[in-house]
Amino acid sequence: MKRELLTVKSNRKLNESVFELVLTGASPMRAGQFAELTAEGFFLRRPISLARYEDGEAVFLIRIAGAGTAKMSLLEAGQTVDALTCLGNGFDVSANAPLLIGGGIGCAPLYQLAREFGAKGVRPVAVLGFRTAAEAYYLDEFAAVADVTVATDDGSLGVRGNALDAVRAANIRFDRYYACGPAVMLRALAVGLGNGQLSLEARMGCGFGACMGCSIKTVSGFKRVCKEGPVFEASEILWE
Amino acid sequence: MNLSVDFLGYKMKNPVAAASGTFGFGYEFAEFYDINVLGSLSLKGTTKEARYGNPLPRIAECPSGLINAIGLQNPGVEKVISEEIPRLATVYDGKVIANVGGHSVEEYVYTASRFNDCDKVFAIELNISCPNVKGGGMAFGTDAKIAQSLVYSVKKIVKKPLMVKLSPNVTDIADMARAVADGGADAVSLINTLVGMRIDLRTRKPVIAVGKGGFSGPAVFPVAVRMVNEVCKAVSLPVMGMGGISSAEDVLEMMMAGATAVQVGAANLVNPYACKEIIEALPAAMERYGIRDLKDIVGACR
Numbered sequence: 001m002k003r004e005l006l007t008v009k010s011n012r013k014l015n016e017s018v019f020e021l022v023l024t025g026a027s028p029m030r031a032g033q034f035a036e037l038t039a040e041g042f043f044l045r046r047p048i049s050l051a052r053y054e055d056g057e058a059v060f061l062i063r064i065a066g067a068g069t070a071k072m073s074l075l076e077a078g079q080t081v082d083a084l085t086c087l088g089n090g091f092d093v094s095a096n097a098p099l100l101i102g103g104g105i106g107c108a109p110l111y112q113l114a115r116e117f118g119a120k121g122v123r124p125v126a127v128l129g130f131r132t133a134a135e136a137y138y139l140d141e142f143a144a145v146a147d148v149t150v151a152t153d154d155g156s157l158g159v160r161g162n163a164l165d166a167v168r169a170a171n172i173r174f175d176r177y178y179a180c181g182p183a184v185m186l187r188a189l190a191v192g193l194g195n196g197q198l199s200l201e202a203r204m205g206c207g208f209g210a211c212m213g214c215s216i217k218t219v220s221g222f223k224r225v226c227k228e229g230p231v232f233e234a235s236e237i238l239w240e
Numbered sequence: 241m242n243l244s245v246d247f248l249g250y251k252m253k254n255p256v257a258a259a260s261g262t263f264g265f266g267y268e269f270a271e272f273y274d275i276n277v278l279g280s281l282s283l284k285g286t287t288k289e290a291r292y293g294n295p296l297p298r299i300a301e302c303p304s305g306l307i308n309a310i311g312l313q314n315p316g317v318e319k320v321i322s323e324e325i326p327r328l329a330t331v332y333d334g335k336v337i338a339n340v341g342g343h344s345v346e347e348y349v350y351t352a353s354r355f356n357d358c359d360k361v362f363a364i365e366l367n368i369s370c371p372n373v374k375g376g377g378m379a380f381g382t383d384a385k386i387a388q389s390l391v392y393s394v395k396k397i398v399k400k401p402l403m404v405k406l407s408p409n410v411t412d413i414a415d416m417a418r419a420v421a422d423g424g425a426d427a428v429s430l431i432n433t434l435v436g437m438r439i440d441l442r443t444r445k446p447v448i449a450v451g452k453g454g455f456s457g458p459a460v461f462p463v464a465v466r467m468v469n470e471v472c473k474a475v476s477l478p479v480m481g482m483g484g485i486s487s488a489e490d491v492l493e494m495m496m497a498g499a500t501a502v503q504v505g506a507a508n509l510v511n512p513y514a515c516k517e518i519i520e521a522l523p524a525a526m527e528r529y530g531i532r533d534l535k536d537i538v539g540a541c542r
Contacts, residue, residue: 001272003513043457044301045510068301084512203297203447205308206509209268211261212284212313213299215292222292222313227268240295 001208002027002086008079009057014137017064018105019073020051023081026058031113032090032199032231035060036207038082039068045084046072047204047226049109049180051138058085061108061137087207088230091178091197093117098124099174099196100146101163101189103181104135109199111138113178114145123147125172129163129181132156164188190234199231241523242533245279247478247501248401248427250335250362252279255534256491256519259482259505260285260339260365260405261310263515265324270331272512277519282337282429282503283320283328285367288347290316300438300447305457305484305506307436309448312341317354325360335362337403345393348380356399364400366391366425369407369432381407381432384419391423403427403480406471408460409435413467414474421475429480429503430471431464457506458484465497472498472539486514488521492529498539 006023013019021037029035029050035058036045046068052059064070075081091109093116100110107128117124126146130136133156142148150158151166159166163185177196179189186198202225205211209227216223217238223229243254258266260282269275293311300307315324320338328336338361342348348366355361368390369381380390387404395402404420406413408431417428433454438447446452464483472479481499485491486507494502507514531537 001512003272003511042301043303043305043506043510044299203299205299205306206512208512210264210512211299211308211509212264212293212310213308214296215298215313216296217292 001084004083004085006058006081006083008075008077008081010077011073011075013073014061015135017135018137019062019064021060021062021072021075023058023060023083024056026053026056026083026085029053029058029086030090031093031116032109033086033088034207034230035087036084036204037072039071041071042068044205045207047087047207049199051108051111052115053112061105063105084207088226089228091199091231093120095174095176096122097173097175098122099167099172099177100124100126101129101167101177101179101181102126103129103163103185104131106179106181106185106199106201107138107142109180110178111141111145114142118145125149125174127151127163127166127170127172129166129185130157164192167193186234187239190237190239195233195235197231198234198237200225200229202226241526242535243522245501245534247480248363248403250280252501253334254279254519254522255495255501256515257281257337257480257501257503258508258515259503260337260367262505262508265320266328266336267331269508269512273516275332276334277516278332278334279501279519280334280336280362281332282339282365283324284314285312285339285341286314286317286320286351287312287341288317288351290314290319295449297447297449298453300453302436302438302455302457302459304459305455306509307438307448307453307455308433309450309453311450317351321354321358325358329360336360337363337365339365339367339405341367345390348390349394349397352394352402353397361400363403363427364398365429366394366402366404367432369405369409381416382410384415387416388419388423391420391425395424401426403429405432406430407432408463408467414470417471417475417477421477425477427478427480428471428475429482431460431467431483434460434463456484458486460484461490465493468494468499469497469541473542485518488518488525491518491522492525492531492537495534495537496539496541500538
């Protein structure tokens with residue numbers, strides 16, 4: 001973990017609910033890690049997954065979920081953001097034929113993961129699920145680094161259905177999957193696809209292991225989403 | 241300039257301790273800085289058996305603070321003594337406070353007395369005010385007679401100095417302080433969190449899974465100062481003051497209210513360097529207000 005004062009390089013809306021915040025001055029982070037970003041006027045920081053990192057530049061794709069993230073969506077170039085960076089464990093990037101599965105804002109960390117696979121000469125398959133076409137984002141960026149299948153709940157873009165439906169319909173060959181999205185989706189993947197790596201989301205107090213606000217039950221005891229996670233083996237999670 | 245204070249026979253190099261539940265078992269923070277700068281720290285609330293705590297979500301945001309409902313997650317007293325404290329000892333030379341929770345008199349007595357031979361611990365902080373544990377916890381902290389009898393039972397067995405952590409969720413906290421003093425407490429610490437609740441407008445349900453939790457952070461600081469002041473006037477025991485402290489000035493204010501030492505809690509969660517920064521800022525703040533020795537200002541505001 002590092003505490004860093006980052007500078008906003010750019011901030012733009014990707015759709016009605018998701019914005020792309022580009023921050024400079026960040027220490028190196030890897031796919032699956034997250035940062036705790038300050039929202040001005042709010043007590044707790046917001047835990048946000050890394051979507052891309054390159055040469056001190058960290059990109060965060062943020063869904064406006066409440067007043068704090070709405071405030072962050074108004075940040076302008078040149079402003080600073082007090083951040084705790086390099087939090088969490090990250091994905092393992094070990095597969096030879098990786099399948100990335102994202103749901104909603106959970107697609108964001110998979111973009112950096114696809115880039116890291118690309119750096120190893122591996123082009124992953126990515127199945128990106130959204131509720132509707134208007135909520136999709138970063139499709140061109142993903143297409144540059146992965147073979148992409150899009151699924152929407154209402155069929156307005158790509159195949160109709162959820163990400164797991166799309167994985168099955170496309171009959172994708174893979175040796176390991178990596179997923180991030182709503183808990184209900186991750187649980188369905190753990191049941192339907194067996195073991196893989198899941199990046200979990202949780203309301204956090206601190207983000208660095210002190211408050212026990214985000215502990216989950218696993219086969220090897222209690223683990224903190226922020227510290228031992230947010231990436232867990234699907235097989236180790238004891239679902240509530 | 242003297243920052244050191246004596247608390248229950250232990251010389252703290254400065255009056256700032258990290259508060260229980262916001263600092264893990266200490267070694268987590270040693271990744272960020274040398275925690276030997278601390279006056280002391282109060283360990284994560286410990287019970288007889290390991291506890292997972294409450295379902296998620298356990299955290300809700302508030303203006304200038306947060307609500308937590310962790311539910312005393314901890315590995316149980318045996319592991320705390322055999323694993324957590326030895327690990328802490330590799331990064332911290334000073335002595336610490338063991339925070340003890342429970343559901344019954346027997347459990348409190350058992351857990352507190354397990355620290356009898358633990359050299360690393362200079363005092364027990366009896367948590368009779370956790371709002372997040374059903375069927376115990378706070379019941380001990382909101383009924384003066386029950387509190388007094390619990391303290392009496394623990395004091396008979398425990399060898400370490402006994403500090404009792406008081407709940408602000410009472411009509412008259414001075415009454416509670418008098419009750420635990422009569423029960424044999426050597427010190428009191430206050431305030432624990434205030435019971436609070438947030439509601440999600442979309443789901444129309446509480447944000448916290450178990451409905452409510454403990455509210456802390458800078459927002460509660462004025463309440464804490466008032467209660468510390470009332471308790472100091474009511475009893476002659478040393479007081480460890482806490483509740484929303486986030487700056488060196490807050491430390492001075494809490495000590496003027498009557499606290500001999502303080503704990504910093506919620507501030508650690510948004511700034512892992514909070515305790516270190518507050519301690520480093522103390523000499524300049526003392527200089528600004530003409531304070532040579534911190535002991536001189538304890539209870540200065542009567």
